[in-house]
Amino acid sequence: MYQQASWMITLLFSVFVILIFVTVLLKSGKRVDYGKIQTKGYFIRSVWFVVVFSVMLAATYFTLQDLPFEGAEAEETPVDVQVTAIQFGFDVSLDTLKVGDYAAFHVTSKDVNHGFGLFDDQLTIVAQTQAMPEYTNTVYYKFTKPGTYTILCMEYCGMAHHLMKREIKVTE
Amino acid sequence: MTTTLHVAIDSKTKKAVVFPLVFSGVILLLMMIFGVVMLLGQGKLIELNPIMFYKIMTIHGTGMIGVSALAGSCIIWYFLKQYVPLNTAVFRLNVYLFLVGVAMVLVGIFAYDFAGAWTFLYPLPAQSGGMWGKTGAALYLGGMLVIGTGFLILLLEAARAIIKQYGSLATSLGWPQILGKEKGFGPPPTVVASTMVCIVDIIALITGAALLSMSLINVFVPSFTIDPLLAKNLTYAFGHVFANSIIYMGVIVVYELLPRYTGRPWKSNKIFLIAWNMSTLFTLIVYPHHLLMDFVMPKWMIVMGQVLSYMNGLPVLVVTAFGALMIVYRSGIKWDVASSFLYLSMFGWVIGVVPAIIDATIVINHVMHNTKWVPGHFHMYMGLGACAMILGFMYYLTRMEGGRIDNKLDYLTLWLYILAFLGLSGSFLFSGKSSAPRRWAEHFPEWIPADVVAAFFGTFVMITFLLFLVRFISYSSNIGSKINQSDDIRPSTHG
Numbered sequence: 001m002y003q004q005a006s007w008m009i010t011l012l013f014s015v016f017v018i019l020i021f022v023t024v025l026l027k028s029g030k031r032v033d034y035g036k037i038q039t040k041g042y043f044i045r046s047v048w049f050v051v052v053f054s055v056m057l058a059a060t061y062f063t064l065q066d067l068p069f070e071g072a073e074a075e076e077t078p079v080d081v082q083v084t085a086i087q088f089g090f091d092v093s094l095d096t097l098k099v100g101d102y103a104a105f106h107v108t109s110k111d112v113n114h115g116f117g118l119f120d121d122q123l124t125i126v127a128q129t130q131a132m133p134e135y136t137n138t139v140y141y142k143f144t145k146p147g148t149y150t151i152l153c154m155e156y157c158g159m160a161h162h163l164m165k166r167e168i169k170v171t172e
Numbered sequence: 173m174t175t176t177l178h179v180a181i182d183s184k185t186k187k188a189v190v191f192p193l194v195f196s197g198v199i200l201l202l203m204m205i206f207g208v209v210m211l212l213g214q215g216k217l218i219e220l221n222p223i224m225f226y227k228i229m230t231i232h233g234t235g236m237i238g239v240s241a242l243a244g245s246c247i248i249w250y251f252l253k254q255y256v257p258l259n260t261a262v263f264r265l266n267v268y269l270f271l272v273g274v275a276m277v278l279v280g281i282f283a284y285d286f287a288g289a290w291t292f293l294y295p296l297p298a299q300s301g302g303m304w305g306k307t308g309a310a311l312y313l314g315g316m317l318v319i320g321t322g323f324l325i326l327l328l329e330a331a332r333a334i335i336k337q338y339g340s341l342a343t344s345l346g347w348p349q350i351l352g353k354e355k356g357f358g359p360p361p362t363v364v365a366s367t368m369v370c371i372v373d374i375i376a377l378i379t380g381a382a383l384l385s386m387s388l389i390n391v392f393v394p395s396f397t398i399d400p401l402l403a404k405n406l407t408y409a410f411g412h413v414f415a416n417s418i419i420y421m422g423v424i425v426v427y428e429l430l431p432r433y434t435g436r437p438w439k440s441n442k443i444f445l446i447a448w449n450m451s452t453l454f455t456l457i458v459y460p461h462h463l464l465m466d467f468v469m470p471k472w473m474i475v476m477g478q479v480l481s482y483m484n485g486l487p488v489l490v491v492t493a494f495g496a497l498m499i500v501y502r503s504g505i506k507w508d509v510a511s512s513f514l515y516l517s518m519f520g521w522v523i524g525v526v527p528a529i530i531d532a533t534i535v536i537n538h539v540m541h542n543t544k545w546v547p548g549h550f551h552m553y554m555g556l557g558a559c560a561m562i563l564g565f566m567y568y569l570t571r572m573e574g575g576r577i578d579n580k581l582d583y584l585t586l587w588l589y590i591l592a593f594l595g596l597s598g599s600f601l602f603s604g605k606s607s608a609p610r611r612w613a614e615h616f617p618e619w620i621p622a623d624v625v626a627a628f629f630g631t632f633v634m635i636t637f638l639l640f641l642v643r644f645i646s647y648s649s650n651i652g653s654k655i656n657q658s659d660d661i662r663p664s665t666h667g
Contacts, residue, residue: 002539006530007605013526021519024497031504034436041498049490056482059533064475068538069467087301112296113400115465115542117609123618125539125607130466133295133400137467154542154609156289158301159223162612 003124068127071104071140078104078140083151085114085131088160090151096169101143105129108136114164115154121147128154143170177432177572185253186573186652188260189246192267193566194648196243197641199274200559203235204637208630214615215623222613223303226287229611230312233290234277237415238319240554242270243562244421245326248369250565251362251428256333262326269322273315280311288312289611291411294383294403298391309391317384323414324377331370334363341367345452346445358440361427365420368452373417375456380410401468408462416455419521419553422561423492426514429568430496433511434503438495447487454484461532465541474534481532485525493522509582510571513564516590520556524549527601542611544622545604552597555633556590566644573654574647582643589636595629 071078079101082093086109097103107116107129114131118141126149129139143149153164206228213220249263280286286308288296297309331341338344338359344367346358358364383406389396431438460477463469496518505511527549531540540546570576599622604610608619615623 002536003605003607006527006536006540006545007601009530010527010601014523017519017523017526020497021515021522024501025515027502028500028505028507030502032502034503037498037501041494041501045490045494048494049486052486052489056485060479060482063533063535064478066535067471068535069471069474087299111301112299113293113404117542119607123607123616125543128465128538128541132404132466132468135401135466135468137465139467152609155293156226156229156291156611157296159226159287159303160301161226162222162609162614 068139069129069137071102071138076102078102081105083107083116083131085109085116085153085157085164087111087158088153088164090116090153090164090166092151092166092168095167096171097143098171099143099146101170103141103143105139105141106136107131107139109133112157113155114157115152117152117154118168119150119152120145121149123150130155146170146172177429177568179251179428179432180254181250182253183652183654184260185250186569188263189250189569190648190651192242192246192270193562193569194645195267195271196239196246196562197566197644199235199239200243201634201637201641203232203239204630204634206232206235208627208634211623211627211630213613215620215627217624217627220613223285223287225613226289226303226611227281227285230287230289231278231281234316235274236554237290237411237418238270238274240418240558240562241323241414241421242267243565244418244558245323247425247561247565248330248366248421249326251424252330252333252366255360255363256330256337258333259329262329266322266326269318269325273317273319273322276311276315276318280308280315284308284311286312291407292316292387293407294387294398294400295390297387298394306391310388313384313388313391317381317388320377320380320384324374324381327370327373327377330366331374334367334370338363341371345449346440346442347449349440349442350445350449358445361438361440361444362424364440364445364448365424365427368448368455369417369420371452372413372420372455376410376413376417379406380414383407383410401466404463404466405459408459412459412462413455415550419558419561420451420455422517422558422565423521425561425565425568426496426517429511429564430499430514433514434499434505436499436503438499443491444495447491451484451487454480454487458484461537464532464534464537478532478534481529485529488521488525493518508567508571509578509586510564510567512583512586513560513567516586517557517560517564520558520560520593521553524553524557524597528553539607540604542609543604544600544608544610547610548597548600548602548604551600552593555593555597563640566640569651570644570647573651575650576643576647581639585636585639588632589640592629592632592636596626596633599623599626599629 081103083105084091109131116131117128118126120126127139127141129137149168151166153161210228212218213225284307285304334344344359344363348354349358386398427438458480460473461481464474464477530536531545603622
């Protein structure tokens with residue numbers, strides 16, 4: 001959902017920016033007094049500032065409601081899964097889960113920085129965090145669909161980085 | 173219009189920027205070729221050994237940022253010299269140190285197999301998983317240290333000259349005007365922007381030097397360790413700020429030349445000065461948006477990473493790009509290739525800001541971090557923004573100093589470059605939307621079609637850049653050859 005939303009917002013904004021720059025380009029030829037342009041321009045700029053600032057404020061408010069590192073403990077007790085990354089693979093304490101399980105992945109690394117990317121069977125990322133030496137990051141994900149999920153490395157860690165892979169089965 | 177396109181610079185300074193610009197152009201082209209090779213490999217159009225892929229990836233990222241900064245330093249040096257006396261020997265020293273550092277980095281990568289990426293995330297340089305040894309890591313880290321030292325000396329000289337002329341960096345950032353202690357406009361935009369670059373880069377380079385030194389010690393003395401989270405913070409406090417500062421160096425050419433092209437002044441009014449002060453602060457502290465998936469970071473820092481990224485978009489969206497649009501609108505400007513590049517750079521900066529801001533949103537970063545969305549937004553911002561500024565400067569120099577006359581091929585190449593870069597960045601963004609990871613030597617079949625499209629557009633970017641470079645090199649030897657030309661130059665429109 002977030003991927004699609006990002007793509008659509010970027011496309012729409014890009015079209016808007018292209019239209020603005022092309023319009024100004026097409027209207028750059030005939031010279032008029034800059035004082036008039038400034039008076040009108042500064043007014044438009046004020047409106048533009050209010051619009052951009054308001055959009056940013058609203059986006060901040062709504063998106064901060066859904067932080068991936070804050071588990072909904074009140075909802076249910078999570079199923080703990082320990083994940084340890086090592087050049088070049090993942091050790092997991094549990095590789096079979098059930099639909100409806102609310103998993104808490106506790107992710108760390110034994111050597112260098114790695115990334116923990118959880119992909120569904122359509123190869124779409126559904127959750128991620130960093131796998132760091134000396135630290136444990138916890139990320140939460142509720143499995144709502146059965147299938148084979150794959151953990152892939154999302155932080156460059158050496159020559160076999162792209163081969164780091166571990167499957168998790170989610171059954172009905 | 174009564175303005176002139178000439179800038180009051182002595183011949184020595186004009187000549188001094190020619191070699192680093194030619195060198196930057198050649199290396200940029202080489203890095204583009206490496207970029208296309210990686211895409212051809214990911215797209216399965218050529219056989220590319222993963223080890224070679226990661227070596228190329230390391231030099232691509234390091235080289236692109238390094239030479240763009242070198243070209244940016246030419247812009248800052250060239251125009252700042254109008255306002256403050258600068259020592260050209262220091263500029264040359266930076267170029268020499270850059271060459272030494274580049275040689276060390278290249279040997280480290282291609283002779284000793286170092287492939288730790290430009291991020292060289294601790295403790296990867298010392299723990300390669302069998303790919304490289306101590307010599308490769310030491311040459312790469314040492315080379316980076318030499319390059320960083322050169323830039324540090326250069327910017328300390330610029331800061332020294334600004335302080336001598338204006339009294340303090342606060343004055344050159346326009347604090348007296350912002351606080352109402354002085355009426356009227358602040359220092360020229362070039363001085364304000366140069367001050368910002370000096371502040372953020374001096375801090376970033378010292379941070380980077382500390383990290384590089386500690387990583388070097390760790391390579392040879394494994395018992396000497398660093399907190400990995402601290403090291404990661406230092407990596408991005410250095411890398412993000414330094415890379416980001418390139419566009420702030422480059423925008424100086426826009427501030428200097430668009431007013432000359434349009435005959436309209438670009439003054440440092442209060443809003444302009446506030447925007448640059450905001451950029452100074454935000455550029456320094458916005459780097460935690462690289463650490464949004466490091467949940468052990470303090471929550472307030474992760475949240476600030478998002479909020480500050482949003483805020484950092486305001487100065488460009490509301491002030492700089494808007495100012496450029498106002499100056500051009502109904503100005504009667506006589507477009508040439510150089511001014512077209514400058515206008516393009518404002519477009520590229522703005523269009524690249526939005527996917528960057530989107531990715532800095534925590535819930536989105538959760539599914540986009542380290543996917544190809546990230547190179548998607550920074551290729552847009554660097555290729556159509558920073559690179560367009562550098563190319564605009566090159567085309568300006570050869571037109572004004574080299575005797576080059578714009579031809580139809582120049583314009584055709586310019587439009588092809590724009591379309592190809594939009595295609596390249598767009599295909600990266602699409603790959604990111606499809607969850608394709610960045611920095612992967614081999615992609616799954618589902619992600620390969622977008623890699624093929626990117627390779628197609630990347631090839632066009634490379635060809636068009638080659639044509640730009642040939643045009644620049646062909647006329648570059650004339651730059652600065654007209655002695656005493658600056659004596660009869662009319663003042664610029666900055667007043």
